[in-house]
Amino acid sequence: MADKDYVYPEVGDALRKAREDAGMSQDQLAERSGISRITISRIEQAHINPSFRSLEALAQGMGRKLTISFDAEDKSVK
Incomplete structure (x- = not known):
């Protein structure tokens, strides 16, 4: 089980990329x-x-649109 205090940096990275791809500043968003x-x-x-x-x-x-994926870490896993 994940530590309840753990912060997931990949979420922040994905948000920043999406915001920049949309051509928006943090203020605009x-x-x-x-x-x-x-x-x-x-x-x-x-x-x-x-x-x-x-x-x-x-x-x-x-x-x-917000989408959530539960992709396997190892892409060879089916």
Whole structure:
């Protein structure tokens, strides 16, 4: 089981990439999503884990759909 205090940096990396791909600043995303710029920054810097509701709002703010994948780490595993 994962440590409850563990922060997942891959979530922040994915958010930053999606935001940059959308051509948006943190301020623009904050305005469109209703999530504060400080919170967006803290997620991107892997200081906090976002809730699913926050992720959904951020995705909508970028005009994107939130998807979740449970891909196997080893791609040869079926």
